[in-house]
């Protein structure tokens with residue numbers, strides 16, 4: 126008996142995003158359609174201004190499309206209202222940014238624990254989950270350091286721990302290695318890769334760097350808001 | 358070469374010292390303790406909304422401190438102004454005060470009245486008691502300005518005028534019997550450590566005579582327990598019987614007849630050589646206050662300016678504090694915090710800072726005005742200066758509203774900014 130085809134975790138159909146700037150329209154995304162299966166490590170590439178970030182933001186539920194639909198785990202996220210969307214993000218998406226975006230006054234562990242404040246977990250469970258996430262990124266002994274006491278690579282790993290602490294199915298990363306040296310970048314990419322391989326997470330990552338793209342299981346190229354090829 | 362490396366070493370050492378010093382200095386700030394405490398709590402119990410808000414609010418210690426201090430100073434100022442207003446415009450009032458009438462020369466308070474007016478006043482219906490009441494205004498002992506008043510009265514008649522207040526020590530009979538004795542308020546007794554039988558010496562200021570009085574009795578429990586009363590006869594003797602009094606002090610049968618009595622007293626001496634102006638003790642006090650100008654309006658407008666400045670300062674610091682954190686708030690939104698949660702963070706922060714400021718300011722003002730010997734400091738100009746719970750509550754309400762008002766603009770800005778826009782803002 127053949128295994129049933131994997132149900133796509135992300136289904137994007139005819140997605141367009143048009144910014145109005147006075148009289149001119151800027152088309153950031155033009156009728157993009159794509160499917161992403163669970164456990165994939167999708168790399169989005171393309172020149173600056175091609176709409177990579179815009180696509181990522183819509184899939185992650187922090188931006189709204191002008192037309193078309195984006196379904197994640199069967200939920201049309203454009204239909205959710207603001208607070209439903211907030212809850213949905215907390216439970217289903219982990220964010221990794223280029224500039225880490227850790228809260229500077231909190232320690233690494235506190236930063237990781239932050240999204241768990243929105244859950245019903247007990248203090249003990251939160252602490253355990255935080256510690257586990259830090260261990261997964263190799264920062265178990267650095268939890269009590271503040272961001273300014275950590276290197277860029279360590280900060281980005283803490284940010285990944287924060288992204289995965291709520292155990293979301295989808296992790297989005299916008300140029301996560303853009304501010305890192307080669308060694309730290311490799312660490313970060315290996316962690317993201319292992320998340321897809323061992324934990325079955327789906328990762329969508331934007332990058333400019335072909336070396337980084339090599340870690341992905343699939344690359345998508347955007348140009349002027351359109352997908353140019355979908356090479357497996 | 359040695360010189361340059363030595364110099365660099367020296368500079369480095371200097372810098373390290375300065376840094377260590379600044380670091381030590383930090384520990385003088387209570388906010389640093391608070392921050393430390395919050396972090397200890399987080400370490401022990403994990404993060405919570407409240408500790409997160411606290412740590413967030415205290416991140417910029419200098420600004421937090423400045424906000425708290427500006428709220429504190431303004432609250433203290435406001436409380437002080439309101440207390441001053443109350444002190445000046447609401448004179449110590451008692452039921453008895455509305456029963457007492459003071460009749461003075463129509464020309465001015467400084468003009469005496471003829472003593473022969475007494476039998477005429479006495480016959481006016483409604484008058485229960487009347488006594489001469491002459492302000493002596495002497496200086497006690499070596500003092501250059503004495504803050505309590507001395508009055509020459511007719512002890513027998515004056516007895517019927519004291520409706521309230523009671524004899525604390527000695528007997529009133531002893532005061533009546535001894536022509537050179539005096540009847541003294543308990544506050545004055547305490548202030549100068551006096552006891553019954555002690556002598557009190559007053560140097561006349563506008564009367565060219567001095568007084569040597571023996572304390573016969575002490576009163577306590579009136580609205581003003583400071584005065585000294587002595588025999589009018591003594592003053593008459595010393596002055597060679599001029600046949601005048603300063604004012605007449607009357608008591609009427611009931612508050613209802615007070616206005617009738619006032620009208621009759623005024624009428625009785627109309628077109629005489631010494632026309633009289635009678636008014637209730639309370640009106641007399643109010644008249645004195647109106648000499649200070651329209652105090653109520655003045656203080657009211659100063660208070661309004663204080664509050665307005667306070668609003669400007671806190672609103673702008675709060676906006677600054679949030680604007681600096683726009684990106685961070687966008688990250689929180691991305692992590693799943695709802696707008697309402699971010700609003701409550703902002704509100705809690707601005708409310709918390711305002712509350713701390715109010716606590717320090719109102720508490721400080723209360724402690725200052727309560728534990729300072731104001732009577733001594735202001736030479737008796739301010740007696741009670743009581744910071745009432747009502748005034749403190751007014752200050753607290755102003756601070757609370759302030760906390761809310763200054764959260765509005767940042768909250769709106771946060772609501773209006775999408776996650777994507779927020780993430781684009783630079784730190």
Ligand SMILES: Nc1ncnc2c1ncn2[C@@H]1O[C@H](COP(=O)(O)OP(=O)(O)OP(=O)(O)O)[C@@H](O)[C@H]1O
Nearest residue numbers: 144146151152153172173174175176177178179180
């Ligand atoms: N808020 C906005 N208003 C107007 N135009 C916008 C806005 N945001 C993005 N755009 C436009 O949409 C297009 C796509 O932007 P996007 O940020 O998705 O590009 P990108 O591929 O991520 O580029 P980069 O590699 O430089 O990050 C660009 O042409 C950009 O100018």
Ligand SMILES: [Mg+2]
Nearest residue numbers: 177178179299
């Ligand atoms: Mg981009």
